[in-house]
Amino acid sequence: MKTHHFLTALSAPSLFKSGNAWRFPSPAKLNLFLYINNKRANGYHELQTLFQFLDYGDWLEISLRDDDEIQLTPNIPNLPIEQNLIYRAAKALQQQTGCKLGANIHLDKVLPMGGGIGGGSSNAATTLVALNYLWRTQLSSDELAEIGVKLGADVPIFIHGNASIAEGVGEIFHDCEPAEKWYLVLKPNISISTAAVFSHPDLPRNTPKRTVEQLLNDEYTNDCEKVVRNSYPEVEETLSWLLKYAPSRLTGTGACVFAEFDDEQSARNVFDMKPEGISGFVVKGCNRSPLHQWIEKFPDSFF
Ligand SMILES: C[C@](O)(CO)[C@H](O)COP(=O)(O)OP(=O)(O)OC[C@H]1O[C@@H](n2ccc(N)nc2=O)[C@H](O)[C@@H]1O
Numbered sequence: 140m141k142t143h144h145f146l147t148a149l150s151a152p153s154l155f156k157s158g159n160a161w162r163f164p165s166p167a168k169l170n171l172f173l174y175i176n177n178k179r180a181n182g183y184h185e186l187q188t189l190f191q192f193l194d195y196g197d198w199l200e201i202s203l204r205d206d207d208e209i210q211l212t213p214n215i216p217n218l219p220i221e222q223n224l225i226y227r228a229a230k231a232l233q234q235q236t237g238c239k240l241g242a243n244i245h246l247d248k249v250l251p252m253g254g255g256i257g258g259g260s261s262n263a264a265t266t267l268v269a270l271n272y273l274w275r276t277q278l279s280s281d282e283l284a285e286i287g288v289k290l291g292a293d294v295p296i297f298i299h300g301n302a303s304i305a306e307g308v309g310e311i312f313h314d315c316e317p318a319e320k321w322y323l324v325l326k327p328n329i330s331i332s333t334a335a336v337f338s339h340p341d342l343p344r345n346t347p348k349r350t351v352e353q354l355l356n357d358e359y360t361n362d363c364e365k366v367v368r369n370s371y372p373e374v375e376e377t378l379s380w381l382l383k384y385a386p387s388r389l390t391g392t393g394a395c396v397f398a399e400f401d402d403e404q405s406a407r408n409v410f411d412m413k414p415e416g417i418s419g420f421v422v423k424g425c426n427r428s429p430l431h432q433w434i435e436k437f438p439d440s441f442f
């Protein structure tokens with residue numbers, strides 16, 4: 140059984156390994172809210188954002204090599220292997236630990252790139268967690284997160300594995316338990332650069348900081364949404380369409396938008412009516428990352 144909904148696969152533990160290759164989920168995330176509090180002198184923005192994982196994403200299949208080569212298949216078009224976050228994560232772990240082993244990694248990709256659902260960051264986090272186990276390099280999850288944050292701001296949350304409000308530039312976590320709703324995620328047919336959104340002159344950058352309790356009880360919004368809706372008509376159209384049916388928002392800096400529902404069928408009913416040419420999927424939110432639910436079933440400890 141092959142599925143990109145991981146929790147279904149968890150009921151068939153034979154999927155941990157196929158031949159010589161170990162299989163690991165690389166789930167997506169949503170930013171259920173995102174507020175920008177400040178811009179630091181180095182250009183990075185201080186945020187308060189609520190991360191929740193999705194029961195949906197890519198698979199990584201990893202087998203060990205005796206030499207120190209990192210092979211990655213298939214090639215992502217227009218992305219040299221040296222720039223792929225999977226390759227960079229594996230190399231960074233070798234460098235940090237002096238490990239002389241290598242790996243053949245196969246990426247089964249379904250997550251859209253540049254979508255604001257964290258695909259590349261999640262791939263990097265899964266690589267670090269999986270290789271730290273398979274190579275027996277025994278770094279703690281904090282040490283892995285330290286390597287990860289150099290690859291992307293969202294890598295640490297995927298290593299952390301619990302739904303959290305992140306603060307700072309995304310490195311301080313307060314675990315929390317938002318409702319695990321059903322979501323319809325739609326990807327307008329464009330890719331948005333995170334850096335372009337963060338450098339937009341009209342972006343609000345001074346939303347007052349709130350306590351965790353205030354944040355969870357106030358209405359959830361995204362400070363990037365207005366700028367992105369104004370700059371990308373594809374996002375504007377898709378979000379306006381979704382808002383006719385359910386509360387809906389932008390995730391991260393886009394391009395994906397999501398609508399929330401209390402049950403799966405209501406999300407599927409709207410999915411069935413979606414405009415042609417727009418891709419999307421129906422998923423459940425998870426407060427424990429499917430990667431962590433997966434590795435907790437492995438015979439011995441990961442960290
Ligand atoms: C907006 C979020 O998606 C929220 O989950 C993330 O914080 C962005 O994470 P990401 O895509 O992994 O972003 P990175 O690759 O670390 O940063 C891309 C660019 O976005 C800007 N950036 C990113 C994060 C942040 N807190 N402030 C920023 O100003 C910087 O210009 C940076 O060069």
Ligand SMILES: Nc1ncnc2c1ncn2[C@@H]1O[C@H](COP(=O)(O)OP(=O)(O)OP(=O)(O)O)[C@@H](O)[C@H]1O
Nearest residue numbers: 223224252253254255256257258259260262293391
């Ligand atoms: N393994 C990978 N998978 C996807 N993108 C990768 C990978 N490695 C490097 N990248 C690069 O990272 C860019 C952003 O990809 P990603 O899928 O993380 O975007 P995103 O969903 O907008 O992320 P975020 O939510 O963290 O802003 C891609 O356009 C691509 O150039």
